[in-house]
Amino acid sequence: MTTLGEALIRLLEAHGVDTVFGIPGVHTVELYRGLASSGIRHITPRHEQGAGFMADGYARASGRPGVAFVITGPGLTNTITAMAQARADSVPMLVISGVNATATLGLGRGYLHELPDQHGMMEKVALSSERITRPDELARALSRAFTLFASSRPGPVHIEIPIDVMAMPAGDLAAVPVQTAPPALDKTLIAKAAALIAAARKPLILAGGGARNAEAELRRLAELIDAPVVQTVNGRGLMHAHPLVVPASPSLKAVRELMSGADVVIAAGTEFGPTDYDMYGDAGFVVPKTLVRIDLDAAQLDRYPATVAIQADCAAALEAMLCCLSSTRDGSPASCSLGARIAATTREAAFAEIGSAMQMQVGAVEQIRDALPASIIVGDSTQPVYAANLFYDHDRAGGWFNAATGFGALGYGPPAAIGAAIAMPDAAVVCLAGDGGFQFTLPEIAVAADTGAPVIFVIWNNRGYREIETSMRDIGVEPVGVSPQPPDFLKLAEAYKIPAERLATAGELGAALRRAHAKRQPCIIEIAIE
Missing domain, CATH: 3.40.50.970 (Thiamin diphosphate (ThDP)-binding fold, Pyr/PP domains)
Incomplete structure (x- = not known):
């Protein structure tokens, strides 16, 4: 039975x-x-x-x-x-x-x-x-x-x-076929969107997590219409190092200025969530006047007014738009193209806007990328992740994700990184977490030890919840409850029988990552932050 x-x-x-x-x-x-x-x-x-x-x-x-x-x-x-x-x-x-x-x-x-x-x-x-x-x-x-x-x-x-x-008898149940067809493309809406884009002089693309599987189509469209491409957090890694890419948060003033100066905005797979578009809560995000939206979810399309709202898979919709658009441009923008110049100016302004402390933290994340190309970096809510969510260009589509946006669950990083490493055993997987957030799900490193999942756990140890402490001080609240005592992470690693080392400065991270990656087993790297 x-x-x-x-x-x-x-x-x-x-x-x-x-x-x-x-x-x-x-x-x-x-x-x-x-x-x-x-x-x-x-x-x-x-x-x-x-x-x-x-x-x-x-x-x-x-x-x-x-x-x-x-x-x-x-x-x-x-x-x-x-x-x-x-x-x-x-x-x-x-x-x-x-x-x-x-x-x-x-x-x-x-x-x-x-x-x-x-x-x-x-x-x-x-x-x-x-x-x-x-x-x-x-x-x-x-x-x-x-x-x-x-x-x-x-x-x-x-x-x-x-x-x-x-426990009931089930007999010979057979799997019922899955219906995989996405919503059918509305050709009238595609043509209307293409007409708006063709007439634009300063087009702009916003790429969200829904565009992660549409990198080729996104690149071709951006190059054809010479449009800068702004990435939300879940869109990072698309078109890495491309002259048209702006890997910066739409919450930054420099990016908002870019958006306000565009005469048509194509929003591909982005829900306009406040943790991307208004993370400072200043109500400074303004829905673009001429907006083409692409999203699989009809409910999302209804939440903000759009000139043209297309319910579709991003890759299919972008490909259809490309077929409609006239190929009057050569589709290979040089670094001196107008779109590339605008993108470069915005990148420079956005990076300057985040300030020196966050620039240093972004540098630490860039060390991970450069030491382990095409790695998957799974973040928790910690200072370098917040900084990189504001400005960071990853080199793998879908390879940068964290819980510091959206629902914002602390402790996400360690177990999610283990899941990623189990799914993609040949990829380099790095978990970037603070000492506070790491303790939320600390026992899960035992799973990495059990399975041999070669996650490199990078712990940004500033001995507490420093981001919250800063927020308290900024509004005149005496900090309370923000300095929980962290454990000795090296002794914990010893208890779980995984290698570990402690760095005195973030500048040592790249070399430490290469050493850890060569072991192909779970490792802990702790960075002691004053």
Whole structure:
């Protein structure tokens, strides 16, 4: 007899899942029945929040959905923070949880791990939440999840299975095909957008995370129309070192001036979130007057007025625009082109605007990039990450991501970096975290030790929450609670049997990274900041 739990594993394999992050418990034991004999690798984090963050990092690095198994009640509530981060950043994540036996739900009698309404709670956090009440519902529920990941704006999806249903006979459930077709292109809207762009004298492109898989089309369009390309945080790495690229935050005055001077703005895969466009909360962001928006999500398109709003995959929409536009320009802008000159002026002004302290921190991030080309840098909320989110040009599309925007979950970096390294074992993966944020999920370095995931954990140790302390001082609040005592990170590394070294200055980072990378095992590099 094949149980529903066993069928679940087979169906996940049919959908291409090769890794599951989870902590087994009495409410998920049946889900593990078929796991040992399958081709799916199970990774055991030290906390369910870590499972969610690892699934997130796995998904961002690989482009495939990250999958987590968690128990009902506290296991699932521990995962909610990671799910909220994934929702904010459009990360495909499938969370499969248990729930109490069907006959006990909603009675409030105090069963183990009982919640008043677990399904109702998850409907508020996930893009969708489904409860499986019969084995024949499972295949279609999984198909709906993977269809959402493939054809619309992704995010976290939750499926819960009551413990009595897990053990039911499931027969030979077959995977239901996934519908992968994105929204059909509206040719009338494409032509209207192309006409606006063709008539523009100073066009500008804003590239967000939704354009990460459209680098070739983005480059061709930018070169054809001679348009500077401003990257949001999740768009960093696109068109690295190109003369038209402005790898700077739209919250900076220099970039806002560039936006206000454009006569048409093409916004590709960016939601205009305040953590990108108004991170200082000064209400200085103004929606461009002539705006062409491209986004998979119709709800996002409705949130800001646009001259032309195109619901589509960015690569498909940009390619269609290219076909419509007249090729009167040669498509190969020299460094002296008008767009390149404007981009260069904006880059210089934006870098000067962030000031010397942040320039030093950006320099530290550039050392990572230059020491380990095409690396994946996974950030936590720490000073050099904040600085680089303001200004930094990465050399790998999708290779710079962090939780310092959107939902802003502290402690994201270490487990997400482990997930990225498990997804992309041949890539150099660096976690950049502060001593405060690192302690939120510190035990997860044990997972790197368990699996051999060669993450280089760079700890920016300024002995506390210095960014928060600065914010307090700036508004005249006496700092309180911002100086938690950090542990001895080198002794912790010794306890986990991974190599570590402490640097006296950030200038030593490049050489230390090369030494660590040569080991091809998890390492800790601590930078002591005065």
